[in-house]
Amino acid sequence: MRYLPKSPADREEMLREIGAPNIDELFSHIPAEYRFKRDLNVPRQMAESEIIDYFKQRSEEMAAGFGIMLGAGSYYHYRPVIIDSLISRGEFFTAYTPYQAEISQGTLQAVFEFQSMICELTGMEVANASLYDGSTGVAEGVMMAVRLTGRSETVIARSVHPEYREVLTTYAQHQSMPIREVAFGENGRVDAKALDAAITDKTACVVIQSPNFFGTIEDVATIAEIAHKKGALLIVSIAEALSLGIVKPPTEADIVTMEAQSFGVPLGFGGPYVGVIATREKFVRQIPGRLVGQTVDKQGKRGFVLTLSTREQHIRREKATSNICTNQGLVALMATIYMTIYGREGMKELAKQNLAKAAYASGEFAKKAKVLFGGAPRFNEFVVQTSEDSKAINERLLDQKIIGGLPLKKFYPELGNAALWCCTELVSREQIDRAAKAVQK
Amino acid sequence: MSANDQMNSKIKKVTKHISQNEGLIFERSSAGKAAYKLAPLDVPEVDAAKLLGASLRDGLGNMPEVSEFEIIRHFTRLSTWNYAIDLGMYPLGSCTMKYNARVNEVVVRMDGLASAHPYLPESVAQGALRVMKDLSDALIEITGMDAITLQPAAGAHGEMTGMMLVRAYFDAKGEKRNKVLIPDSAHGTNPATAAMCGYQVENLKSNSKGMVDIESLAAQMNEDVAALMLTNPNTLGVFEEEIHKIADLMHQKGGLLYMDGANMNALVGKARPGDFGVDVMHLNLHKTFSTPHGGGGPGSGPVAIKKHLELFLPTPVIARKKDGNLGFDYARPKSIGRVKAFYGNFGMHVRALAYILANGPDGLRQTTEDAVLNANYIRKKLEDVYDLPFKSPSMHEVVLSHRLQAVNGVKTGDIAKRLIDYGFHPYTTAFPMIVADHGAIMIEPTESEPKEELDLFIDAMRNIAEEAETNPEIILNAPHNARVQRMDEVTANRKPVLRWKPEAGKAAAD
Numbered sequence: 035m036r037y038l039p040k041s042p043a044d045r046e047e048m049l050r051e052i053g054a055p056n057i058d059e060l061f062s063h064i065p066a067e068y069r070f071k072r073d074l075n076v077p078r079q080m081a082e083s084e085i086i087d088y089f090k091q092r093s094e095e096m097a098a099g100f101g102i103m104l105g106a107g108s109y110y111h112y113r114p115v116i117i118d119s120l121i122s123r124g125e126f127f128t129a130y131t132p133y134q135a136e137i138s139q140g141t142l143q144a145v146f147e148f149q150s151m152i153c154e155l156t157g158m159e160v161a162n163a164s165l166y167d168g169s170t171g172v173a174e175g176v177m178m179a180v181r182l183t184g185r186s187e188t189v190i191a192r193s194v195h196p197e198y199r200e201v202l203t204t205y206a207q208h209q210s211m212p213i214r215e216v217a218f219g220e221n222g223r224v225d226a227k228a229l230d231a232a233i234t235d236k237t238a239c240v241v242i243q244s245p246n247f248f249g250t251i252e253d254v255a256t257i258a259e260i261a262h263k264k265g266a267l268l269i270v271s272i273a274e275a276l277s278l279g280i281v282k283p284p285t286e287a288d289i290v291t292m293e294a295q296s297f298g299v300p301l302g303f304g305g306p307y308v309g310v311i312a313t314r315e316k317f318v319r320q321i322p323g324r325l326v327g328q329t330v331d332k333q334g335k336r337g338f339v340l341t342l343s344t345r346e347q348h349i350r351r352e353k354a355t356s357n358i359c360t361n362q363g364l365v366a367l368m369a370t371i372y373m374t375i376y377g378r379e380g381m382k383e384l385a386k387q388n389l390a391k392a393a394y395a396s397g398e399f400a401k402k403a404k405v406l407f408g409g410a411p412r413f414n415e416f417v418v419q420t421s422e423d424s425k426a427i428n429e430r431l432l433d434q435k436i437i438g439g440l441p442l443k444k445f446y447p448e449l450g451n452a453a454l455w456c457c458t459e460l461v462s463r464e465q466i467d468r469a470a471k472a473v474q475k
Numbered sequence: 476m477s478a479n480d481q482m483n484s485k486i487k488k489v490t491k492h493i494s495q496n497e498g499l500i501f502e503r504s505s506a507g508k509a510a511y512k513l514a515p516l517d518v519p520e521v522d523a524a525k526l527l528g529a530s531l532r533d534g535l536g537n538m539p540e541v542s543e544f545e546i547i548r549h550f551t552r553l554s555t556w557n558y559a560i561d562l563g564m565y566p567l568g569s570c571t572m573k574y575n576a577r578v579n580e581v582v583v584r585m586d587g588l589a590s591a592h593p594y595l596p597e598s599v600a601q602g603a604l605r606v607m608k609d610l611s612d613a614l615i616e617i618t619g620m621d622a623i624t625l626q627p628a629a630g631a632h633g634e635m636t637g638m639m640l641v642r643a644y645f646d647a648k649g650e651k652r653n654k655v656l657i658p659d660s661a662h663g664t665n666p667a668t669a670a671m672c673g674y675q676v677e678n679l680k681s682n683s684k685g686m687v688d689i690e691s692l693a694a695q696m697n698e699d700v701a702a703l704m705l706t707n708p709n710t711l712g713v714f715e716e717e718i719h720k721i722a723d724l725m726h727q728k729g730g731l732l733y734m735d736g737a738n739m740n741a742l743v744g745k746a747r748p749g750d751f752g753v754d755v756m757h758l759n760l761h762k763t764f765s766t767p768h769g770g771g772g773p774g775s776g777p778v779a780i781k782k783h784l785e786l787f788l789p790t791p792v793i794a795r796k797k798d799g800n801l802g803f804d805y806a807r808p809k810s811i812g813r814v815k816a817f818y819g820n821f822g823m824h825v826r827a828l829a830y831i832l833a834n835g836p837d838g839l840r841q842t843t844e845d846a847v848l849n850a851n852y853i854r855k856k857l858e859d860v861y862d863l864p865f866k867s868p869s870m871h872e873v874v875l876s877h878r879l880q881a882v883n884g885v886k887t888g889d890i891a892k893r894l895i896d897y898g899f900h901p902y903t904t905a906f907p908m909i910v911a912d913h914g915a916i917m918i919e920p921t922e923s924e925p926k927e928e929l930d931l932f933i934d935a936m937r938n939i940a941e942e943a944e945t946n947p948e949i950i951l952n953a954p955h956n957a958r959v960q961r962m963d964e965v966t967a968n969r970k971p972v973l974r975w976k977p978e979a980g981k982a983a984a985d
Contacts, residue, residue: 035838037574038845039925045845048852048926057844060851061745063868064714068751074744076613079835082578088832089825093587095602097595104592107816114511116547118584124561125554128575131771132557134901136892136957140553141770147500150974154536160973163771166628169816197816204789204812208642208673251530280523282532293816302583303603304593304817305628306773318971324771328975329967331959341967347631347667348905352676357667360629360761364769374500374546378538380511386523387516393526394518411527428596440594444805463517 035079101436101465103395105415105456106247107168107195107273108304109296111384112460117298117371127364131324135339141363142338145326148370155373155381156272156290157283158312163324164366165309165358168273168293169198172241173205174322174356175269175291175311179239180211181320181355183267187236188213191224193246195273196445202241211238222250222407222417230260237266244270244284245277248454249392249415250407258286275369276458277413279376279385289313298372299365308365319345322356384459388414391457391466398470399455406452415456417442417449420473424453430472436465438472482896482949483956485938488563488931489898494958497552501975504539510546537977556958557770558900564928568872568903568917569662569710571740571762576833579765579826588825593817597802603821604801608793610828611777614758617831617839618736619749620779626789626819630737633757633776634668634704636789639811640755640780641702641731642672643787647809650729652701658687660710660907665735674701681909685711685865685874689720696728702755706735707748710907710917711865712850712872714741722752731755736779739763740921741847741871744840748779755780760820764827775823789814845922846871849929853918856933860940864910872919876910880943885950887914890939892961893953897935 045057054060061069080088102110121127125140132138132145145163152161165171176188188206190199192215199215206213216232219225224242233240240261244252254270261268270284272292284290295307313321319342327341347354376384392414396405399418406417418439420427428438439453446452457466524531541549558565565572583589591603611623627633638655645652655674657665659681666676677695682688687705696703703725708714715721725732734748734756740763742748748756760766760775768774780788790810791803803818834842847870854863854873862878877887891901903917920929942949954960 035834035841037576037833038838038841038922040845044926045848048848052848052851052855054851057848060844060847060868060870063716064746065716065719065751068718068746070744070746070750073836074839075616076836076839077832079838080832082833085578085829085832086582089582089585089588089606089829092602092606093585095599095605096587096591097599098587098590100599102590102592104594106594108593110590110592116543120547120550120554122580123551123554125557125559126550127580127767127769128560129557129770130560130565130567130570130572130768130900134558134891134895135962136954136959137558137895137900138556138770139958140556143497143499143553143556144550145771146973146975150499150501151538153974154538160971166632166773167816169813170628170632195816197813200813201815204639204814205671207812208639209671210673251527278532279535280532281527282530300584300589300822301592302589303591303595303600303821304819305815306775306820306822308773318973325971325973327967328972329963331962333960335959337959337962339962339964339967341964341971341973344968346663348663350667351663352666352670354663354667354670357631357635357664357671358629359631359664360759360768360774361772362628362769363771363773364767365773367770371546371550374539374541374549375510375543377504377510377540378535379540380509380513381535381538382532383513384511386521387513389523389526390516390518390521393521411530425596432596432599437592437595437599459513466518 097437099435101461103455103457103461103469104437104440106440106454107293108301109274110301110458110460111276111296113298113300114375117368120371121364121367126367132340135337139337142326144367144370146328146338148366149326151373152310152312155278155283156312157285158290159315160318161310161312162321163326164362165311165323166361167307167309168271169201171291171309171311172198172271173202175289176202176239176241178289178320178322179267179269182317183238185236185238186211188239188241189216189232189237190241191216193218193224193248194241194243194271195247198271221409222248223252223410224257226256226260233261233264233266237264239267239269241269241271243273245274245413248407248417249412251281251411251413254284255286274413276385276388279381280389281413294369297369299368306362306365308362308369320355323358323361387459391459391461392416395457395466398466399473402470402473414458415454417452417454419450419452422474423451427472431469434468436469438469486897487934491956494555495552497549499975500539500541500549501537503541503545506540508540508542510541510543563898564920564924564932565900566902566918566920566932568919569737571919571921572768573765573921574923575765575767576830579829582829583822583825597800601801604793606828607824608801610824611793613831614777614779617743618756618779619747621782622785622788623777623779624788625777625824626815627776627778628815628820629772629774630757630759630776631664631668632814633778634664635671636814637733637755637757637778638668638672640784640787641733643811644784645701652699654700656695656700656703660909661704661706662710662737665704684867685713686715687721689717692721692724696724696730698728700730702731702733704733704735706737708738708741708870711874712869713865713867714870718751737762738871741843743843744836745843755784760823760827765830766823766826773820773823775820787811842922849920849922849924852929853920853933857936860937861916872917874907874910875916877914877916880940881914883943883947885943885947887916889950893939893950894935895954896956899932899935
């Protein structure tokens with residue numbers, strides 16, 4: 035086996051040193067009835083060229099090169115090449131979690147930069163080193179709010195990503211954390227009156243997403259006021275991180291959870307992505323996951339360490355803030371490099387391009403069909419209601435190498451034949467025109 | 476010889492070399508530099524203020540402005556400050572730091588897979604579905620279980636999923652069981668997970684061999700106990716020889732056996748959890764199946780189960796549809812629900828499958844044998860100078876203790892730091908907690924180490940044992956040769972600085 039660095043003679047010699055007559059001797063303490071005696075029924079050992087062939091075939095069974103007008107929590111943005119050049123350095127991708135600060139300063143400093151940029155973008159005071167993704171981020175945020183307030187209930191907007199809500203339901207089911215959903219109004223935003231009515235003195239937090247699942251930007255300030263008035267915390271989930279290039283950050287929130295896939299992470303059939311949690315400084319001791327802090331070494335030289343670890347499972351065991359351990363280190367590094375590349379000006383320009391593409395596209399679709407939720411601002415997604423089933427439209431578009439919008443019937447049957455479309459900077463005007471044309475009046 | 480020379484005279488694996496200094500990226504920033512160039516917009520420009528109104532953002536604060544080449548230099552310099560498996564042995568017990576094959580990185584970047592949106596129509600997602608199906612089939616065969624979910628994002632996430640399956644199983648039977656048994660040798664995620672699933676944790680003590688104490692288990696097992704969370708081989712690297720009795724004791728009282736698969740690298744091709752009575756287990760693809768650890772993730776933590784838990788698997792599950800195509804089945808009313816958006820860390824699924832294909836049945840078995848051979852070789856070569864608290868046969872890792880060195884004031888954490896000077900990453904010191912005085916020296920070499928690297932490691936450990944007798948100071952102040960010395964963690968904890976700010980940054984750079 036080509037990955038194994040031993041000759042038969044090495045193995046013989048090592049067995050001799052150990053004093054074992056053969057390798058089976060080292061497994062002899064496994065009760066005989068449980069020793070596996072046949073070959074595993076998995077494909078035979080393949081040459082590298084065969085492995086490449088296998089995956090090339092799988093890749094060809096996909097939609098490589100298609101125009102992608104799907105968003106819904108997974109965004110097709112350009113990935114500058116230096117991201118992969120840098121993360122492919124073995125010192126990054128083959129390193130362990132940086133518990134040993136003296137030989138992990140590279141990872142630690144990069145995480146510190148990640149935390150700093152996330153704070154800068156979200157308007158929060160502290161951010162952690164990453165969570166699994168945006169969906170589990172919401173669940174972790176809610177558990178954090180429950181710990182902070184000593185209250186148990188959650189009020190969540192129905193315009194939060196349906197799969198994020200499903201994940202929250204799964205996490206909450208055995209922790210005595212009831213969840214109530216609040217409807218959206220005509221303009222796609224959270225129904226403020228219904229929200230106000232849903233919050234009680236047991237409500238730990240209100241969860242909204244902005245831009246929400248329909249691409250609509252919420253009125254965060256007003257919702258914060260409603261939540262805070264009753265002593266509940268506000269959690270704002272962000273699924274499209276690039277929106278922060280041009281949309282006002284949710285500074286009124288107490289906790290921001292975010293999916294940062296838009297920052298240079300491949301679509302990759304849904305993962306690995308990278309979740310983020312950011313909050314106010316006063317809540318830092320309840321934040322889940324790893325945190326990197328700046329300090330000095332014995333000689334006063336600046337350096338970085340994993341810190342405040344008494345929150346974590348390896349110290350606190352069943353009393354930890356979360357069971358999270360390994361999370362998304364390398365993906366957070368991708369995001370760090372991406373945020374550095376676009377930086378202060380580029381992220382704004384890029385976000386503005388997304389805004390323009392979606393504005394143009396929704397205008398084109400509006401000529402043929404009904405674009406819902408007109409009364410509020412949106413970023414790069416919009417909902418189109420058609421007379422025809424949206425799956426039929428998508429079928430026709432496949433022939434033109436375009437992936438159409440996400441049919442919403444599964445998640446929101448009340449919207450009828452509606453689909454959620456997304457236009458990033460990578461969707462061309464020509465593709466938009468062709469997609470709009472495929473929608474029949 | 477100078478004191479410095481003397482300190483380094485026995486170090487064979489490494490030599491000091493130039494290490495570049497580099498500030499924070501924010502300290503390189505100045506207005507007007509850029510690392511990007513956007514393609515011209517092919518649709519009409521928009522007035523963002525008009526479109527967004529009060530939601531328009533007013534600038535991006537202190538986000539950096541730098542050129543492309545500065546970014547390359549910045550992160551390249553940072554990378555050189557890291558230790559990595561590509562540089563040498565990573566003897567971290569329970570972490571399985573093995574070679575991350577390059578072909579895995581190539582195949583995961585193939586365009587059809589890398590640019591696959593998770594909501595692609597199934598007709599143009601057959602390739603990705605096939606990868607997930609083929610990996611599922613292979614992992615089911617390797618574990619001897621009946622079904623699997625690839626959705627969990629890491630080991631702890633898999634544990635949570637697995638324990639939720641346990642809970643759903645009893646809820647469906649109308650049984651209220653509120654306790655979970657966890658051996659005192661377990662990893663910290665086990666009790667944290669059980670708590671998240673609403674269970675009370677009951678500690679199960681180990682016997683003098685470091686294994687589950689059968690009598691204690693029999694005494695503690697009753698109708699209130701839902702499951703035993705067992706790591707096998709356990710964190711001492713010891714196979715539970717009475718595993719059949721353990722499984723029987725659990726099953727007789729209606730309980731389930733959960734196996735933490737963190738140590739599966741000791742079993743692949745040699746023994747299958749499904750054969751020795753395990754009902755539910757998780758795997759760590761970033762350990763046993765070689766997906767890169769990435770400086771702290773991403774991981775992947777599939778959960779494999781026996782038939783009686785299948786109805787409860789997270790949605791969706793992969794299914795063969797009537798037309799012969801693969802697809803996702805969402806109609807699963809008894810499911811515990813989703814544990815993550817989409818389908819799991821698919822990129823890790825691709826890599827793990829590539830690893831399995833590269834090995835085949837013979838390679839997988841040889842891998843396990845080499846991993847166990849390496850650990851036993853280290854044990855043999857160190858057991859005369861380090862205390863071996865549990866004499867049971869070792870599998871893929873060996874746990875020593877600092878008992879002999881502690882008499883000179885040298886603890887496991889100090890020995891670990893001195894290993895850095897010798898050119899190695901430290902072993903695991905944090906657990907298992909059952910090693911007396913918490914002085915564990917937990918070593919897992921994996922199959923990836925050639926004999927030469929093992930001999931260098933053994934030599935380093937033996938030299939350090941000698942230094943503990945003759946010059947403990949040198950160990951207590953280690954590392955001496957790293958870029959930075961031991962960090963002031965107390966101040967980091969008391970006055971946390973968790974982000975860069977312009978003023979603080981300037982002060983630190985001066």
